[in-house]
Amino acid sequence: MAPSQSSKSNSSNTLNRALRLMRMLCEAPTPLSLTKIAKTLEVDAGNLHRLLQSLQDDGWVSRVYDGAEYTVGPLLMNNFDPWHPVHNFRRESYPFLKQLHEQTRETSALILFLGTQRVVMDAIHGQLTLSSYYDVQLSSPVHGSASGKILLASLPAGIVDEVLGGEPLPKYTEFTPTTRDDLDRHLIEIRETRYCISREEAFNGIVAYGAPIQYRGRVLGCLVSTAASADIATRDDASFATKLRDVANLLSASVPSIHQMKFFLTG
Structure with missing residues (x-):
């Protein structure tokens, strides 16, 4: 049965609202509040919330984890104007990413946190090519990478519970932490040392190092x-x-636009 004229009109209106919303973000x-977005777009807050949830599920929109505000998702990160804080931050961070790559000769990446999502902003490939692991939105195991x-x-802690779900945590290799007690020990160590080591926890044969x-x-x-x-003992x-x-x-101490990035990511 062919779609009715009313159904076509509703679909068109929803698409139009989604496009206006993404341009606004x-x-x-x-980040913008639900109330601010609804008022600006002149739409019902309930319908807008459902639209935002759908766009968030698909990666077009992100919600600030400690508030009811929204910003762009991973799939929209390259659609800012040239002088948006995100582009400034990427440009200003590149010399440090290059420095890291030159020191280690390994694949190095700059990653931002959009709510609870991880977005690759830039990467320089090294001795081990990892293109298949570095999509714009990282999908590597959050508890093993x-x-x-x-x-x-x-x-x-409450947001961590939401992200992880129940135990046991999924096991990807023999080294993946699968209990909250094991994982919590890792997280405490990261807070104390301000770095992370993930040796074959997400993928066999791969070690990753990170620092906030x-x-x-x-x-x-x-x-x-x-x-x-x-390659690394x-x-x-x-x-x-x-x-x-x-x-x-x-x-963290040198990039001028990091102040703007803080407000862009967290409000």
Whole structure:
């Protein structure tokens, strides 16, 4: 049966609202509340909430984890104007990413945290090509990857519970932490050392090192280096991770647009 004229009209209206909403989020320098969006677009808040949830599920929109505000999702990150804080931050961070790559010769990535999502902003490939692992929105196990565990270590306990769900946690290799007690020990260590080591926890044969990018106590993302685990001895893990942390700390203290990024990511 062919769609009715009313059905076509409703679909067209929904698409139009979605496009206007995404354009509005791309132009906003900070996250926007549901009330603000509904008032600006002149739409019902209940219908808007359902639309936002659908767009969030598909990666077009992200919700700030500690509030009822929304910003762009991973799939919209490249649609800002050239002078948006995101593009400024990427440009200003590149020398530090390049420095890390030159020091390690391994694949290095700049990752931002959009709510509870991890978004690759830039990457330089090294000795081990990892294109298949570096989609715009990272899908590597959050409890078994360097970027994922740094994200979890920065979140309130209640949000961590929502992200992880129940136990046992999915097992990807023999080294993946599958209980909250094991994972919590990892997260405590990350907060104390300000770096993360994930040796074959997400993928066999791969080791990843990460260090948080922070501004005024708020973790905004991380730097990550990934290598073949056979190329770096376990005894060298702490030394490698410390080197990464030093670059991440320098980036956090030196990039001018990090102040704007804090407000863009967290409101």
